[in-house]
Amino acid sequence: xxFNIALLAGDGIGPEVINEAVKVSDAIAKKFNHEITxxxxxxxxxxxDAVGVPYPDETHEICMAADAVLFGAIGHPKYxxxxxxxxxxxxxxxxxxxxxGLFANVRPTFTFPSLIDNSPLKRERIEGTDLVFLxxxxxxxxxxxxxRRDDGETAFDNCVYTRVEVQRLAKKGFELAMTxxxxxxxxxxxxxxxxxxxxxxxxxAMEKDYPEVEVSYEFVDAVAMRLVQWPNSYDVLITENLFxxxxxxxxSVISGSMGLMPSASVGEHTxxxxxxxxxxxxxxxxxxxxxxxTVLSAAMMFEDAFGxxxxxxxxxxxxxxxxxxxxxxxxxxxxGVKAYSTSEVGDWLVANL
Ligand code: IPM
Ligand code: MN
Numbered sequence: 001x002x003f004n005i006a007l008l009a010g011d012g013i014g015p016e017v018i019n020e021a022v023k024v025s026d027a028i029a030k031k032f033n034h035e036i037t038x039x040x041x042x043x044x045x046x047x048x049d050a051v052g053v054p055y056p057d058e059t060h061e062i063c064m065a066a067d068a069v070l071f072g073a074i075g076h077p078k079y080x081x082x083x084x085x086x087x088x089x090x091x092x093x094x095x096x097x098x099x100x101g102l103f104a105n106v107r108p109t110f111t112f113p114s115l116i117d118n119s120p121l122k123r124e125r126i127e128g129t130d131l132v133f134l135x136x137x138x139x140x141x142x143x144x145x146x147x148r149r150d151d152g153e154t155a156f157d158n159c160v161y162t163r164v165e166v167q168r169l170a171k172k173g174f175e176l177a178m179t180x181x182x183x184x185x186x187x188x189x190x191x192x193x194x195x196x197x198x199x200x201x202x203x204x205a206m207e208k209d210y211p212e213v214e215v216s217y218e219f220v221d222a223v224a225m226r227l228v229q230w231p232n233s234y235d236v237l238i239t240e241n242l243f244x245x246x247x248x249x250x251x252s253v254i255s256g257s258m259g260l261m262p263s264a265s266v267g268e269h270t271x272x273x274x275x276x277x278x279x280x281x282x283x284x285x286x287x288x289x290x291x292x293x294t295v296l297s298a299a300m301m302f303e304d305a306f307g308x309x310x311x312x313x314x315x316x317x318x319x320x321x322x323x324x325x326x327x328x329x330x331x332x333x334x335x336g337v338k339a340y341s342t343s344e345v346g347d348w349l350v351a352n353l
Contacts, residue, residue: 012073111128119255129231135243174206183234185238227250290331
């Protein structure tokens with residue numbers, strides 16, 4: 001098969017981890033007789049520096065024309081402590097999600113047997129954890145009206161959801177639950193928020209269409225707590241944008257390193273695959289960042305965007321082997337133990353595919 005993939009390396013360690021995912025993807029393509037055309041495009045701080053905006057129209061056209069988007073990371077410290085910056089790299093990501101209609105963010109959390117003791121949580125709590133968050137990505141407080149009044153002394157961010165937005169995300173949740181253990185948890189704050197009551201009412205009305213799925217409704221504060229107590233009691237969780245942002249960062253450390261977790265954003269147009277970690281500015285250019293989350297995002301891309309399960313499995317298998325054999329970056333080794341560089345890990349994966 002032939003694929004055209006938009007390559008959005010972004011900022012910070014983005015280009016370094018993307019580079020390794022490209023090497024591994026090309027090796028997989030060679031092994032299974034596929035042809036990949038990579039089309040690089042600018043996004044984030046590097047796009048602001050080059051053309052003044054974080055998600056240029058040209059980048060959007062490249063993404064729309066592609067079969068999938070592989071994305072690195074976005075963000076630069078020079079914008080973080082300047083609340084008055086007129087444009088910010090993160091706006092590029094939000095605009096890209098909106099314009100590509102990427103309303104569902106799929107963020108799995110699973111454990112690797114060889115890394116169980118890297119987790120900050122006790123082994124018996126996390127063994128067997130295999131859960132997926134479906135985070136709503138184009139609504140809620142992120143995209144509601146925001147502003148200042150009273151001469152700037154008062155600020156507001158509105159949280160708005162429509163029934164249709166909840167339905168389309170929940171539908172993906174029910175469908176995913178049907179392919180797994182048929183357990184779905186709707187995470188909300190329906191004891192306080194009106195948008196949460198709309199979520200709950202909408203999901204409840206959909207239950208009859210999926211009689212086999214067992215649905216639970218839990219408040220977000222309780223989920224934040226249970227997620228570190230008994231993560232292995234969850235399977236598929238659906239939630240709104242901001243709750244999902246926070247809970248998926250919390251969930252990402254269960255596996256032992258944030259540098260391991262992949263994600264997909266899907267919706268109306270081209271799907272996007274990206275590691276869940278950020279741009280890790282302190283590590284930029286040092287060749288130390290963990291490329292595995294991006295490599296595993298490429299595996300998700302092969303499986304979900306192209307329907308190539310065997311290719312995806314081959315990537316996951318070699319990643320597992322690298323973990324078992326300790327061919328890993330510094331975030332995964334104890335002090336004093338030899339760590340491999342970003343590109344050495346990528347080279348090893350390619351050589352062992
Ligand atoms: C994420 C990030 C983004 C978000 C930022 C960079 C805008 O934290 O993908 O989770 O908040 O959605
Ligand atoms: Mn986040």
